[in-house]
Amino acid sequence: MSSAAETIAADFDAIDEPLETQMTLSMGPQHPSTHGVLRLDLRLDGELVVKAIPDIGYLHTGMEKLFEYKKYQQGIVITDRMDYLNPLGNNLAYVMAAEKLLQLEIPERAQVVRVLMCELQRIASHMVWLGTHCLDIGAMSVFFYCFRQREKILNLIEAASGGRMTPSYFRIGGLMMDLPAGFDRRVRQFMDDFPEAMDTFNTLVTGNRIWQSRTKDIGYISKEDAISWGLTGPCLRASGVDLDLRRDNPYTGYETYDFDIPVETGGDVWARFMVRMRELEESYKIVRQALERLKPGPIKADAPKVVLPDRDDMRKHMDSLIHHFLIVAEGFNVPPGEVYHAIEASKGELGVYMKSNGGPKPERVHFRGPSFVNLSALPIMSEGEMVADVVAIIGSLDIVLGEIDR
Amino acid sequence: MTEKLHEFVETLKSANPEWVGDVKDALGEVTVTVPREHIFAACEFLRDSLGFDMLADLCGGDRGPEEDPRFEVNYHLFSTTHHKRLRLKVLLSEDDPKVESVVPLWKTADWHERETYDLVGVVFENHPDLRRILLPSDFDGHALRKDYPLRGYEPYSMN
Numbered sequence: 273m274s275s276a277a278e279t280i281a282a283d284f285d286a287i288d289e290p291l292e293t294q295m296t297l298s299m300g301p302q303h304p305s306t307h308g309v310l311r312l313d314l315r316l317d318g319e320l321v322v323k324a325i326p327d328i329g330y331l332h333t334g335m336e337k338l339f340e341y342k343k344y345q346q347g348i349v350i351t352d353r354m355d356y357l358n359p360l361g362n363n364l365a366y367v368m369a370a371e372k373l374l375q376l377e378i379p380e381r382a383q384v385v386r387v388l389m390c391e392l393q394r395i396a397s398h399m400v401w402l403g404t405h406c407l408d409i410g411a412m413s414v415f416f417y418c419f420r421q422r423e424k425i426l427n428l429i430e431a432a433s434g435g436r437m438t439p440s441y442f443r444i445g446g447l448m449m450d451l452p453a454g455f456d457r458r459v460r461q462f463m464d465d466f467p468e469a470m471d472t473f474n475t476l477v478t479g480n481r482i483w484q485s486r487t488k489d490i491g492y493i494s495k496e497d498a499i500s501w502g503l504t505g506p507c508l509r510a511s512g513v514d515l516d517l518r519r520d521n522p523y524t525g526y527e528t529y530d531f532d533i534p535v536e537t538g539g540d541v542w543a544r545f546m547v548r549m550r551e552l553e554e555s556y557k558i559v560r561q562a563l564e565r566l567k568p569g570p571i572k573a574d575a576p577k578v579v580l581p582d583r584d585d586m587r588k589h590m591d592s593l594i595h596h597f598l599i600v601a602e603g604f605n606v607p608p609g610e611v612y613h614a615i616e617a618s619k620g621e622l623g624v625y626m627k628s629n630g631g632p633k634p635e636r637v638h639f640r641g642p643s644f645v646n647l648s649a650l651p652i653m654s655e656g657e658m659v660a661d662v663v664a665i666i667g668s669l670d671i672v673l674g675e676i677d678r
Numbered sequence: 679m680t681e682k683l684h685e686f687v688e689t690l691k692s693a694n695p696e697w698v699g700d701v702k703d704a705l706g707e708v709t710v711t712v713p714r715e716h717i718f719a720a721c722e723f724l725r726d727s728l729g730f731d732m733l734a735d736l737c738g739g740d741r742g743p744e745e746d747p748r749f750e751v752n753y754h755l756f757s758t759t760h761h762k763r764l765r766l767k768v769l770l771s772e773d774d775p776k777v778e779s780v781v782p783l784w785k786t787a788d789w790h791e792r793e794t795y796d797l798v799g800v801v802f803e804n805h806p807d808l809r810r811i812l813l814p815s816d817f818d819g820h821a822l823r824k825d826y827p828l829r830g831y832e833p834y835s836m837n
Contacts (some may be wrong), residue, residue: 329812336797337821353764367805499731499758502786520761609704612754612765614734615736623735625752636822640735648789659753677812 276310308673331677339637393431396616405667445579446572491665510543603632736790738798
């Protein structure tokens with residue numbers, strides 16, 4: 273027998289003893305529970321995961337390169353496509369970084385609207401998380417209840433900005449346009465119905481014993497590991513670290529709102545679930561407060577060289593027309609400098625590093641996506657767990673591949 | 679607003695003056711340029727003695743082919759206790775874009791460094807698994823370099 277034949281024969285012997293060997297399973301990139309195009313290389317010992325290696329990049333579209341070729345105001349549109357479940361959060365992080373470079377003062381009403389819209393978006397994002405997380409584990413019907421609520425929020429966002437998933441509503445210096453008439457009434461209507469929906473979710477999921485046994489003590493990560501792996505947002509708070517950038521690095525006036533930061537110490541899938549469920553109630557509180565604060569006023573900063581003028585002004589004033597032409601045709605120059613601005617997006621710390629060289633286009637824009645960092649901790653959460661639990665762990669991380677691959 | 683950060687920089691400087699190069703305070707953020715051979719030691723000191731226990735972000739950048747040093751790596755440190763942010767910057771020349779990896783200090787640096795290697799071409803020494811992460815493994819060139827074209831499949835060449 274030749275040596276090649278001997279190796280093949282040896283391999284066959286190994287297959288005859290399946291319990292003695294480890295198997296490599298390629299999960300994804302088209303697996304529905306990977307929330308996009310994520311591939312996992314799982315090394316399995318029976319049903320136990322020995323090693324998990326995430327493989328990303330299937331959705332890479334070179335957005336960071338594209339920013340360098342677009343004017344500052346054109347970049348906002350790209351950010352919508354990153355974390356497509358939380359586009360207003362991405363808009364906010366990007367425009368605030370640019371505003372920091374330009375040192376703009378944002379009027380009160382614009383700030384309140386930003387908080388209002390971001391918290392609505394956070395609820396919508398958590399609705400998708402809850403729906404898909406339950407769907408992954410096998411609870412089909414929750415998905416429909418969640419998407420019904422999300423649909424209402426998307427309608428609100430559409431009413432304000434014209435886009436459901438790609439709003440580009442926040443602009444450098446303020447808002448695209450003011451809220452439509454009767455918007456606060458529509459938000460109140462949604463808010464009045466929402467507690468009932470929360471009760472439905474709690475009845476369907478939280479108190480469900482199957483749900484609890486599928487999530488408790490699964491995918492554990494300790495406090496020290498969570499910090500070392502850079503987890504942020506609900507994943508970090510579920511490991512017992514009391515950190516929320518809305519309170520600890522406040523922006524757009526979050527320090528003036530009254531809300532609690534839910535913290536759990538379990539560090540498992542159940543803890544991450546509970547943190548997000550309680551966060552929904554906190555967002556609800558913030559939206560209520562923001563609605564109370566909506567007072568008429570300017571929605572754009574007083575910076576004619578940066579902010580597009582009103583249509584009416586353009587018809588009456590020559591200089592407004594010139595500014596409009598210059599902003600659209602050439603853009604505006606941003607003073608040289610570099611900033612890192614981080615906000616608490618629905619999934620964690622969304623940071624934008626922006627470097628300007630004085631021209632109308634940024635020299636470098638880098639997004640620190642919370643999904644990217646949270647996913648990198650998947651191996652240590654899933655090693656030692658069962659294959660079926662990996663699906664639960666991915667769901668509890670709440671990742672969006674559009675942001676990971678950028 | 680940045681007094682506390684300047685205190686940290688002074689402590690860093692008193693621990694080892696060689697660690698701190700240029701210190702810049704702009705737009706409420708403090709940037710410390712660290713010589714590349716000292717980045718690991720400076721990070722370790724900041725993490726263990728000054729409470730910067732989280733590496734919020736690590737990103738590379740290309741300052742342009744005509745610049746020298748051409749590349750930079752930014753470390754955005756964050757503290758989960760006192761909630762301050764500090765940026766460390768390492769400048770690297772085009773001929774030798776190498777810097778020591780900080781993965782032993784923060785596990786999160788693993789993917790950030792792979793991304794920086796992939797897109798900018800900075801090599802992190804002692805990194806446990808320095809492979810491309812976003813682009814395919816047989817990709818040629820580094821896409822975020824300024825001389826890499828926005829469109830087209832071949833790296834830009836002067837010839």
